[in-house]
Amino acid sequence: MPFFRRADYTSETTAFIDQLKSQKPQLEAQQLAGRALLWDKKVDRDAQAEFRAGRVEQKPYVYQTNS
Secondary structure, three states, X not given: OOOOOXXXXXXXXXXXXXXXXXXXXXXXXXXXXXXXXXXXXXXXXXXXXXHHHOOOOOOOOOOOOOO
């Protein structure tokens, strides 16, 4: 333990979040439910491989005409 110890610092943002979580205990569960809607999905590796295999390679300059 250091001889001169500083007081523990909490930023205004951390204090605000702690206060918000104490006022709304269901907030974290709502955040996890919202995340599950868009991000927590099972990935179908076979379908992804098929999509990658079916891609058509793009030309270096897409606006060039075929002449």
